[in-house]
Amino acid sequence: MPAPGAPDPHMAVSMRGLFKRFDDKVAVDGLSLDIPVGSFYGLVGPNGAGKTTTINMFTGMLVPDAGAAAILGHDVWADTARAKRLIGLMPQPDQIFTTLTGMQLLVYAGMLRGMGRAEASRRGADLLAAFDLTDSAHVMVRDYSAGMTKKICLATAMIHSPRILVLDEPFEAVDPISSANIKDILAEYVATGGTVIISSHVMALVERMCTHVAVIDHGRVVAAGTVDAVAGGEDLEERFLQLVGGRHGAARISWLDGGEDGDATGGARTAAHEGGAR
Ligand SMILES: Nc1ncnc2c1ncn2[C@@H]1O[C@H](COP(=O)(O)OP(=O)(O)OP(=O)(O)O)[C@@H](O)[C@H]1O
Numbered sequence: 001m002p003a004p005g006a007p008d009p010h011m012a013v014s015m016r017g018l019f020k021r022f023d024d025k026v027a028v029d030g031l032s033l034d035i036p037v038g039s040f041y042g043l044v045g046p047n048g049a050g051k052t053t054t055i056n057m058f059t060g061m062l063v064p065d066a067g068a069a070a071i072l073g074h075d076v077w078a079d080t081a082r083a084k085r086l087i088g089l090m091p092q093p094d095q096i097f098t099t100l101t102g103m104q105l106l107v108y109a110g111m112l113r114g115m116g117r118a119e120a121s122r123r124g125a126d127l128l129a130a131f132d133l134t135d136s137a138h139v140m141v142r143d144y145s146a147g148m149t150k151k152i153c154l155a156t157a158m159i160h161s162p163r164i165l166v167l168d169e170p171f172e173a174v175d176p177i178s179s180a181n182i183k184d185i186l187a188e189y190v191a192t193g194g195t196v197i198i199s200s201h202v203m204a205l206v207e208r209m210c211t212h213v214a215v216i217d218h219g220r221v222v223a224a225g226t227v228d229a230v231a232g233g234e235d236l237e238e239r240f241l242q243l244v245g246g247r248h249g250a251a252r253i254s255w256l257d258g259g260e261d262g263d264a265t266g267g268a269r270t271a272a273h274e275g276g277a278r
Contacts, residue, residue: 002034009073012037012164012195013058018067020053020219027053029219030067035197035212037072040190042206042227043199045216046244051199052168054216059089059166072163085113088162090170093149098142102133102152105141106159113160120159127155130185132178146173154182164195171205183209203237217244 007014013035020028028050035041043051056062058069060080069076071083096105103124110120128134131151136144141152150173157165165186171179186196186209200206206213207227213236214224222243223230231239 007070042210042213050219088157090157090167103137109156110159207236
């Protein structure tokens with residue numbers, strides 16, 4: 001665990017004591033974490049653990065109630081513009097203008113980051129090709145499939161060549177070929193000194209792609225470090241289940257029975273029902 005005190009300026013992302021409460025719900029509970037430069041860092045945790053809230057805070061999208069965070073030594077709230085320029089945050093599909101075409105969306109994203117139109121178009125074409133979207137470059141994003149939308153969201157996060165990429169479930173709904181291409185692009189990005197932070201529920205993917213992982217539960221880090229260290233010689237998924245302890249030993253829904261006709265009244269089956277025509 002990181003030392004208490006100020007964020008470490010040598011880290012890609014350094015968080016200290018982040019805290020966020022929504023009404024009476026504590027979403028993030030004094031979370032501290034260091035993400036080294038050049039790492040491929042996975043954030044994992046059960047639904048509602050606080051991953052998205054944490055990401056929103058260290059990317060400057062959400063002000064914490066307490067705590068501090070720095071991006072490559074730049075305080076996220078004292079130096080927000082600088083910190084944000086260093087980050088490429090993948091938007092959620094409901095956060096993009098779907099009445100633009102894929103190419104228009106990328107040019108818009110590039111120009112928002114201060115790029116000239118010609119440069120944004122050039123980079124846009126490169127990204128569309130890399131994500132197998134060239135044929136749909138001039139189709140409105142609202143007519144894209146879920147996987148295509150995911151890919152265009154990822155491309156918008158990359159257009160300004162950020163030092164750190166932050167991706168929430170980047171492979172969800174993406175087909176295996178595109179997924180392999182995205183993995184290659186991300187691996188190359190890390191090999192050239194970039195830092196990738198992904199949140200994912202797919203433990204096999206985290207185990208295969210990530211160098212480091214943090215397990216978050218109830219708004220706190222319950223384990224963090226290299227994937228090997230956190231897994232401790234076990235399968236990462238098994239280790240995850242041990243750490244968050246979420247398996248219900250006796251999970252059973254009494255009325256959910258695949259072998260018999262159902263009884264919508266919720267009562268015991270009547271003799272008439274049992275004896276009725278099937
Ligand atoms: N804007 C909000 N208003 C109220 N409660 C919120 C808000 N955002 C998050 N929460 C609550 O904070 C907790 C953490 O949510 P968060 O979205 O950060 O979890 P997560 O780990 O990203 O979950 P998932 O894996 O399901 O996406 C949850 O209990 C959630 O209901």
